[in-house]
Amino acid sequence: MAEYGKRERDKPWIMRTYSGHSTAAASNELYRTNLAKGQTGLSVAFDLPTQTGYDADDPLARGEVGKVGVPVSHIGDMRALFDGLPLDQMNTSMTINATAVWLLSLYVAAAEDQGVDPSVLRGTTQNDIIKEYLSRGTHIFPPAASMRLITDLISYTVNDVPKWNPINICSYHLQEAGATPTQELAYALVTAIGVLDAVKATGRVPESEFGNVVGRMSFFVNAGIRFVEELCKMRAFVELWDRVTQERYGVTDPKQRRFRYGVQVNSLGLTEQQPENNMIRIVLEMLAVTLSKDARARAIQLPAWNEALGLPRPWDQQWSLRAQQILAYESDLLEYPDLFKGSEVVEAQTQHLVDSAWAEVQEVLKRGGAVEAVESGYIKQKLVESNAARLRAIENGDQIVVGVNKYVESAPSPLTENLDDAILTVDPEVDANQRAALGRWKEERDNAAVEQALAELQRVANTDENMMAASIAAAHAGVTTGEWANTLRQVWGEYRAPTGVAGATVKASGSGASADVIDRLRARLSELETRMGRRAKLLVGKPGLDGHSNGAEQIAIKARDVGFDVVYEGIRVSPEQIVASALEEGVHLIGLSILSGSHLALVPEVAERLRASGLGDVPLVVGGIIPDADAERLRHEGIAAVYTPKDFELDNIMSDLIDLVDRQHAAE
Amino acid sequence: MPPSDLADDPQAVMSADKAAVSRALNLVEDRRPEAHTRVTELLAKLKDAPKAAGGHRVGLTGPPGVGKSTLTSVLARAVRQRGRTLGVVAVDPSSIRSGGSLLGDRARMSFDPADAGLFVRSLATAGEVGGLAYAANSAMRVLAAAFDMVVVETTGVGQSEIDIVHVADTVVLVIQPGSGDVLQFLKAGIMEIPDILVVNKADHEELAKRAVADLRGALQTAHAAGASSGQDASWETPIIATSATKGSGIDELIDALDGHRQHLEATLAARRRQGEVQWTLDLFSRKHGEHGVSTLGGLARLKARAERDLDGGQTPLSLCEHLSREYVAALGKTP
């Protein structure tokens, strides 16, 4: 028998912290301290304007600059971001999608400026725009154009930056939008198939080199609290990917068929109540992606204990990094071969997931593949339905969440004694500073060169040439993120993705207490309809660049199910648009959902515009990640109610909303 | 609240003041008895609005997800570019269980919120059979008084979109390539031939050509079997391939719409009146069935009655309710 335990340890996974905020310079400093703490790779969080292709001076960027990530508007910002960090030695993961071609171009250009040959660069561009339509919400262009950008980036790096991971097929975000393990597996696989088929269809990669493309595909996966099942899910991924690459693409080299993946563990299940419990959830979830040597993550980043409160501070992120380090360096995990090989239980559960996921893969392929199933809303609707089932199970106690629907009593927590200081706040000056800096940049650069670079970009966009060369040239010329994206918007147009809510059916609550509550709410709305003459009509609005749609979707379908007429227009609607919709639709109530932290800029703007349009009487409520002090301020400014994740009982929210309409009706 | 007096400002509606239009729409949706007379009055005042007589009422229908809303959105942009104004009514089903609805069409439309010449209102069917919302007919008339063109979007194929024929000058059926069912319905004469047929999602030229050819074949079969378009033998239904996402085929669609509107010029008033009569009868017989119709003297008498009363300023809705009361009263008399 082999002797385990004392043998040489495996090399640990790459440890990252997803970070970036305020400015390139501030984020650079953060990266340096993170590396000093033993982090082994960088993971860049960009702000929403950068992700959705707007410059800081665009009206749509208001309130969002430098908030949830670092703004990178041009090569100057990219240089500052990596100042003193030699790019030939970094392993940099960039969570960037619609503008991935552009950000990689800036990175390559910055490397060239550092005297680094791009061919040695290592890292990852997320570049999975398909899941943006389904969950993450930073898409810009229609699916066909997005697929072209994806494949352009892949065929560029496979040749020119061979160690780069050109795409991270993301199932992480699908679970965050409600996906079950089966759905997570299936939809990630169909996305990968869609991408590989598209690369093949370009005809740019010779048949003999296609294995290289397959070998560079990597995944970004989630792990939830049901960590045994999640562990099996990772093993199922390994098996299914091996099957797809072998059977569909005829890849013979087992190394190129390996399922390579990075992880961020589940954040959707992290709670606002008793937030310290989240650390325990995070550690358990990490086990799912580390315990199996045969299906172990290559890179891990963990959320922080205060996830549901707001942005993490350096200490919060450090605590999570320490969890990784303790598992990797203190424990004996890395001394053993695969722990579960031969386990009947694990193998059976893995097989079950393989089979159910494969069936769903076939279903999507039958519907024409990932892109079709995105455009038709099929996948989105499935996610919305799963998320609704999940929320309902928590609401009626079928799924226990400690500190939320069970064991809710708590001694005062020293961690949250001063809640407002328990999160990172971004200096509001950042916005104006970045705008000013951008103005200077535009003045100082060679504008003729910029014009020329943009003209070339436009020309290429209209052909089927690879976009990378023109983008790298534009990066060197000083083009900005907004200019790059706007040029392409003019060629390809923009896309509003299906919301998945209209067709989403939620299984009737059956019988019992919760069914009674629903019946009572329905009866109240019917009675209110008799008195008002019309059925109560609710507008659910998502102002700003925020892509967090879960809350808005779930409120919308719940409201329909208790009997509201609901207008929901999807994400990224301007305050002006929301007010125009409220006016034209004749709604009785408006609910905004904002999780990106820009509520203090956006909510008052909506309120002000409502007043200006003569709709000042229509009650306005807000939900999302709203710190207590801000909630207080908003209520003071006339917002009728503010909801946060701790308000998990949707029935209660609905009851409040009906009260509001009723009261307003009585007042008129 | 009592229906606000502000709601009945026909002048403001006619000048397309959005707040006034919206309030007028609130009023026509109002089901309380006390609202009815005011609806009737308002609509009577709007009836002869300059826009109403000269305007164009378009019904856009087709199976779920063929791209009606997306198409409406690009159509709106093109219509606006030609200097005309547009009102849209988008109808979605209400949930039978809850009575609520998710009005999702607006999510597919992108437009400039500052544009005073474009107005979109979503309506729920509120349990109406036939798919057209309770108030859609009246809403159509409000918008027709305010905007040059009105588009009503409803979902359905086969029997269910029949309502739209009653409220629209031009019925456009939107399908997508490979819609076998629709072809069969058309061939078998189950479905009335629309005034314009659109094959949307014809994103590739090849696809578009094939789909148009398929449809042309189906129409020929239907014609051979004696079917004609919208009871109008002199109109040949154009078949147009569009891609709402790419924006192709939209000019052709507008030309076809204009062509049909022009074709109708002489008969328009009669067609609209006929539609209202039919809708009244439909509404009534759906509610009270054969027995209702025969109790009030049979179809021919009801029809004559409708023609007369609608001239007198009643709307299909108010007239139907009137007739209902008569029927209920008559029932009371029979043991």
Ligand code: B12
């Ligand atoms: C799930 C999630 C995601 C998913 C979103 C999927 C989707 N389609 O919604 C994914 C993975 C895509 C994602 C991405 C990002 N996320 Co995120 N995400 C979350 C997370 C974990 C949960 C949010 C959620 O969906 N909860 C479930 C829903 C049902 O709850 P809810 O929206 O809060 O709604 C409840 C109430 O608030 C209220 N409510 C909400 N809206 C409304 C509206 C009305 C009318 C009413 C009445 C009530 C109401 O009722 C609901 C019922 O309880 C939160 C942290 C957390 N645990 O809350 C971070 C969080 C919101 N994300 C955050 C960030 C920064 C991001 C990114 C911007 C990161 C980046 N730099 O790229 C990206 C980009 C997203 C984008 N395009 O904007 C930050 C925001 C920080 C801040 N506010 O300062 C958070 C707080 C995490 C953190 N601590 O850093 N995220």
Ligand SMILES: Nc1nc2c(ncn2[C@@H]2O[C@H](COP(=O)(O)OP(=O)(O)OP(=O)(O)O)[C@@H](O)[C@H]2O)c(=O)[nH]1
């Ligand atoms: N490829 C392609 N997709 C389209 C086209 N038009 C619409 N779509 C897509 O089809 C889906 C449905 O479009 P909608 O406009 O909502 O269709 P609809 O007929 O209004 O749907 P319902 O109102 O739900 O019946 C969306 O994902 C659109 O992006 C088109 O011309 N080509």
Ligand SMILES: [Mg+2]
């Ligand atoms: Mg629609």
